[in-house]
Amino acid sequence: MLALPWSALAQTGTPGSGLLAPPALPGTLPGGLPLPSLPPGAQQDILQRILDGGAQRPLGQPAPPLAPPLPAAPAPLPPPSLPEEPLSPAESFFAARTAQGEAAPGSPAPPPLRLFGIESLRTPPGAPAPVPGFGTLPDDYLIGRDDEVVLAFRGRTRQTLSLRIGRDGMLLLPDLAPIPAAGRTLRDLRADLSGRAARELGGSEVFLSIGQIRQANLFVGGEVLRPGLQQLTAMASVLDALMASGGIRRTGSLRAIRVEGPAGRRTIDLYPVLAGEGEAPDLRLHEGERILVPPLGGVVAIGGEVMRPGLYELPAGASQAPLAAMLRLAGDPMRPSGHRFLLQTTDAEGRRSWREVGPRDALRRGDALLVQPGSDVLAQQIRLSGHVGAPLVRAATGRGQTLRGLLADPRLVRPDPYPRLGLVWRTDARTRARRFIPFDLGRVLEGRADLPLAEGDEVILLGLPDVLFLAGPSVQQALRGDPPAPSTPPAPTPLPNAAGMPGAALAAATPGAPPPAPAPAIPDCQALVLLTVAAQASPQRFAHARSAGFPDFGRGPCPQVFLDYPTLLPVLMDQTVLLTGEVRLPGLYPILNDTGLDAVLAAAGGAADTADLSGLR
Structure with a gap:
C-alpha cells in the first residue's frame, strides 16, 4: 500500500470537514495514454467503501496482512502402470x-x-520389492539363524524373553542348556522346549512364538528384468523372488524355472499357479538356494x-x-x-x-x-411383430409351436387390430425362398383356428390404420402406375472453409464455379415402389382396386409394417375386396377366401345408418 505524504493529503481536504477527499490523479498513464475516467457516482461509491473500511482502525495504522490462501490439497497420484512393451x-x-x-x-x-502370465509377475519401475505379509506362522516353518523367538514362561518362573538364534544355530536360555534350533520346525522346537521346562523347571510352562523373521539374500538369474542378489525374508516364495527381480522377460520360460541349492535341483511350472489348472508346485525357498529362469520353450x-x-x-x-x-x-x-x-x-x-x-x-x-x-446361425426362433405392444422373440418349442399358443396372451396385441387377416412370413427349408401365409386373426384369438409354426417364422399382425392406408392417395397413385412422390432430405449444413465462408456461399461467389448438385430424391416408402412396378407390369392385376375412385385427401406417412416388410403391400392388394357406398369406413380390406360378408362389414365399422342392405351388390 502506497503512503502519501501529509502535504498531499492536506491539500485534498475540504474546508470545514474532518474527512479527506481522494488525492488528485494524473491525467495520463505512463506512456502518454489517456486515463479512463469513472462517472461521479461511481467515484463517490468507491470513496465511501474506502472510508467505511478504514473507520474500523485508527488513522495511520497499517491494514492487517491478508491471510495467505490455504494450499490446495495435492491431487492423488495415479498408481504406477507398466508401459506397453514391444512384441517379443x-x-x-x-x-x-x-x-x-x-x-x-x-x-x-x-x-x-x-x-500368458508375464504381466502377473511384473512390478512397475521404481516400485519397492514386495514384502510378504503373514499372520500366524505354520508349524512346519523352518527356524534358521538370526530368527528372533519370543519365550513366555508361566508358573514357578514368570518371565518373557526375546532371543535371537545364534550363528551356530543354538538358542541360549538363562536357566536351561543351549538348545539346537536352526533347521528345526516350529512344531519340533515347541515340543522340545515344553519337555525341558517340565523336567528342569517343575511347575512352569513355556510358550514359543516368532518375533522377527530373518532376512536372506537370494540370487535370481536368467531371463529376469533385474538379475542379481535379492534381499527377502525367510518366508519368501519363488513368486516373491521373481517379483523382486522385476519379473520374467518375454523371452523367459514360466514352465521350466530351476531352483538349485544344497538339497539338489527342482523344476517349477508356474502355469498351475497362474492359470489355476493342475496341481500347484511347492514354491517354498530354503537357505542356499538360487533361482534360474531359462529361455522360453x-x-x-x-x-x-x-x-x-x-x-x-x-x-x-x-x-x-x-x-x-x-x-x-x-x-x-x-x-x-x-x-x-x-x-x-x-x-x-x-x-x-x-x-x-x-x-x-x-x-x-x-x-x-x-x-x-461350427454353425453360427439362429435356430428354433419365432418372431412376433407388427401391431403388437413390442416385437418379441419366442422359441419354436412349447407354446411357440402353434399360432394359438404364441398369441395365448391377448395383451400382446395392441388395441384396434385388423381381425380378418394376419400373415406368417415363412422360409422354405430347401430353397430358402420366403412367402406369406395368411390367417384369420379373429378366429385364432377366439380359439376357432390355429396354424402350426416352424423355425424362423415371423408372425405379422396388422392394425386398422395399416388397412386404411390401402385406400389412401399414395396407394391409388401407385395402382395407376405413377411413381411415388419422393422426399428430398434436408441439405446438411456446409462447413466453413479456410476463408470462413460456407461451401455453397463460396461457390456462388466464385466466377465460373458450377452450381452445387442437388440432393438426391429418396422415395418415402419402398413398398409403394414395388406396388407401382407390379401395377405397370400387369394392368389387370389390381383392376378392382384401381376403379375405386377414392378422393385425394392428402398423403400420410408410410406405416411401419410396410417399411419393415416392403413386399407385403402387393400381397395384401391381391387379397383385398372393395367396400364402397353406405359403409362407415369405405376402403380396401384384405380377407381370406372363405370370409363372410358380415365379418368384412364388421371390420369396416359396419354399414351406415342410411344403408339398404337389401340392395347389396
Missing part, C-alpha cells in the same frame, strides 16, 4: 498368422496375442472364442501337448459345444496350411489354433 520374437512370429485367420474381410485386424497360439486368448508355452522339454489340455489353459471355449477347431500348422518344408482338428489331436510348437463356432 515369439509374439511377432504369431502376430501375422492369427490376424489373417481371425480378421473378417474389411474389418480391422485383432490385437496381437501376448504371452515351445509356444502355441490359441485365439478366437476362448476365455483367455493368448500365447501358451508347452510343458518343459515337450515338443507337443494335447489340444484339450492347452484349451483348459486358455479358459476353455466360450460355447458349451458346437465348436470348430481350425489349426494353422507348418509342414516339413516350412509352408503354412490350414486344417480342422479335433479335441484329441495334439498341438506342436509354432501351431496357431483358432476356435470358431
Whole structure:
C-alpha cells in the first residue's frame, strides 16, 4: 500500500470537514495514454467503501496482512502402470498368422496375442520389492539363524524373553542348556522346549512364538528384468523372488524355472499357479538356494472364442501337448459345444496350411489354433411383430409351436387390430425362398383356428390404420402406375472453409464455379415402389382396386409394417375386396377366401345408418 505524504493529503481536504477527499490523479498513464475516467457516482461509491473500511482502525495504522490462501490439497497420484512393451520374437512370429485367420474381410485386424502370465509377475519401475505379509506362522516353518523367538514362561518362573538364534544355530536360555534350533520346525522346537521346562523347571510352562523373521539374500538369474542378489525374508516364495527381480522377460520360460541349492535341483511350472489348472508346485525357498529362469520353450497360439486368448508355452522339454489340455489353459471355449477347431500348422518344408482338428489331436510348437463356432446361425426362433405392444422373440418349442399358443396372451396385441387377416412370413427349408401365409386373426384369438409354426417364422399382425392406408392417395397413385412422390432430405449444413465462408456461399461467389448438385430424391416408402412396378407390369392385376375412385385427401406417412416388410403391400392388394357406398369406413380390406360378408362389414365399422342392405351388390 502506497503512503502519501501529509502535504498531499492536506491539500485534498475540504474546508470545514474532518474527512479527506481522494488525492488528485494524473491525467495520463505512463506512456502518454489517456486515463479512463469513472462517472461521479461511481467515484463517490468507491470513496465511501474506502472510508467505511478504514473507520474500523485508527488513522495511520497499517491494514492487517491478508491471510495467505490455504494450499490446495495435492491431487492423488495415479498408481504406477507398466508401459506397453514391444512384441517379443515369439509374439511377432504369431502376430501375422492369427490376424489373417481371425480378421473378417474389411474389418480391422485383432490385437496381437501376448504371452500368458508375464504381466502377473511384473512390478512397475521404481516400485519397492514386495514384502510378504503373514499372520500366524505354520508349524512346519523352518527356524534358521538370526530368527528372533519370543519365550513366555508361566508358573514357578514368570518371565518373557526375546532371543535371537545364534550363528551356530543354538538358542541360549538363562536357566536351561543351549538348545539346537536352526533347521528345526516350529512344531519340533515347541515340543522340545515344553519337555525341558517340565523336567528342569517343575511347575512352569513355556510358550514359543516368532518375533522377527530373518532376512536372506537370494540370487535370481536368467531371463529376469533385474538379475542379481535379492534381499527377502525367510518366508519368501519363488513368486516373491521373481517379483523382486522385476519379473520374467518375454523371452523367459514360466514352465521350466530351476531352483538349485544344497538339497539338489527342482523344476517349477508356474502355469498351475497362474492359470489355476493342475496341481500347484511347492514354491517354498530354503537357505542356499538360487533361482534360474531359462529361455522360453515351445509356444502355441490359441485365439478366437476362448476365455483367455493368448500365447501358451508347452510343458518343459515337450515338443507337443494335447489340444484339450492347452484349451483348459486358455479358459476353455466360450460355447458349451458346437465348436470348430481350425489349426494353422507348418509342414516339413516350412509352408503354412490350414486344417480342422479335433479335441484329441495334439498341438506342436509354432501351431496357431483358432476356435470358431461350427454353425453360427439362429435356430428354433419365432418372431412376433407388427401391431403388437413390442416385437418379441419366442422359441419354436412349447407354446411357440402353434399360432394359438404364441398369441395365448391377448395383451400382446395392441388395441384396434385388423381381425380378418394376419400373415406368417415363412422360409422354405430347401430353397430358402420366403412367402406369406395368411390367417384369420379373429378366429385364432377366439380359439376357432390355429396354424402350426416352424423355425424362423415371423408372425405379422396388422392394425386398422395399416388397412386404411390401402385406400389412401399414395396407394391409388401407385395402382395407376405413377411413381411415388419422393422426399428430398434436408441439405446438411456446409462447413466453413479456410476463408470462413460456407461451401455453397463460396461457390456462388466464385466466377465460373458450377452450381452445387442437388440432393438426391429418396422415395418415402419402398413398398409403394414395388406396388407401382407390379401395377405397370400387369394392368389387370389390381383392376378392382384401381376403379375405386377414392378422393385425394392428402398423403400420410408410410406405416411401419410396410417399411419393415416392403413386399407385403402387393400381397395384401391381391387379397383385398372393395367396400364402397353406405359403409362407415369405405376402403380396401384384405380377407381370406372363405370370409363372410358380415365379418368384412364388421371390420369396416359396419354399414351406415342410411344403408339398404337389401340392395347389396
